[in-house]
Amino acid sequence: MMKAFTKQSLLEADSAFRRDFVNALAGYKSLNLIGSKSHAGQTNLAPFSQVFHIGASPPLVGILFRPHTVERHTLENILETEYFTLNHVHESFYQQAHQTAASYKVSEFEATGLKESYKNDFFAPFVEGSRVQLACKLVEKQTLQVNGTVFIIASIEEVHVDAEGLRADGSLDLEALGTVTVSGLDEYYVGKRLAKLSYPKPGKDLEVLI
């Protein structure tokens, strides 16, 4: 049975209900830990579910930062230093990843036991054990007029990926990597593959490639 909500009924609903409901509507979201560091040397780690593909040539990634949230240290570090890392989250440490969203006065690395890892003199810390790690550099910042959401675009400077999850054609096997996906603010899932499908053309049947 389908249940209907109008914009008006959502605006009149309990605010916690509205927050969790609207946040979940788009479906599964990517989950990454963003590692950053201030010029003063304080590291920061926070979970983000709003990271997306902007372009491949050059490789670009976009991130949305909600206004007035606990994620401000991450945004401040990125604006101050221009550098940060993106790190896939796996089943073995998704609870620690969730815990990094708590309001700590110390580094979330220290607080949760996740380990900083540094590579090739890149300024920001990676998360040790993450099987897909990106080194990123700030390119552009925009603020949405409608509600002050901040939109960051960054270039992908380096990628470190576990060879077990990388196919010859460039695609990633997220199931083999054990990458975690999130719904809303607090519900975590792993993926179970249905199929990788052939390129769609009019009048041609799809093939299951994998």
Place this chain on the structure above:
Amino acid sequence: MMKAFTKQSLLEADSAFRRDFVNALAGYKSLNLIGSKSHAGQTNLAPFSQVFHIGASPPLVGILFRPHTVERHTLENILETEYFTLNHVHESFYQQAHQTAASYKVSEFEATGLKESYKNDFFAPFVEGSRVQLACKLVEKQTLQVNGTVFIIASIEEVHVDAEGLRADGSLDLEALGTVTVSGLDEYYVGKRLAKLSYPKPGKDLEVLI
């Protein structure tokens, strides 16, 4: 074993490898079919994996449109009429959803056999059988300087959700709904829940709520 890529090595890689690799880097993506209709009455249906949460009060959603892609009819219809729908994709019709990306001269509804559904005089067609359907209206359009990507923000005017997947707290059970998620351009997964976790606080152990 971790394999490393620099920005330079990605720029020098085969373009199909680079496209599939960079597209997959953020992890699992939401998957929605966007239903739209021109003023002339031609309907259009296309898969989108770049839909995200902008805000709950008022309920807003954002969508990225890549420049120069097959998705242009959708964007043109939205800019022309302001109205469109977002529809979750489920296992029972994910192959038809993929097929809507083919370059048809007729409506993708007609071509793939997915059925149009109209509700409450809303202008744009919903996808019959989708268990999470959103009626949306254009609010703001921005173009990213860096590569011409178009960023649309829309208000959520109505939501229709299968009661089986809606919890009392407002969260959605995406596993019960059978919602599909996508990696890259062509690889489809369903989710298997790890846990819904309690709100993270310093010094407090997390609880598994579900």
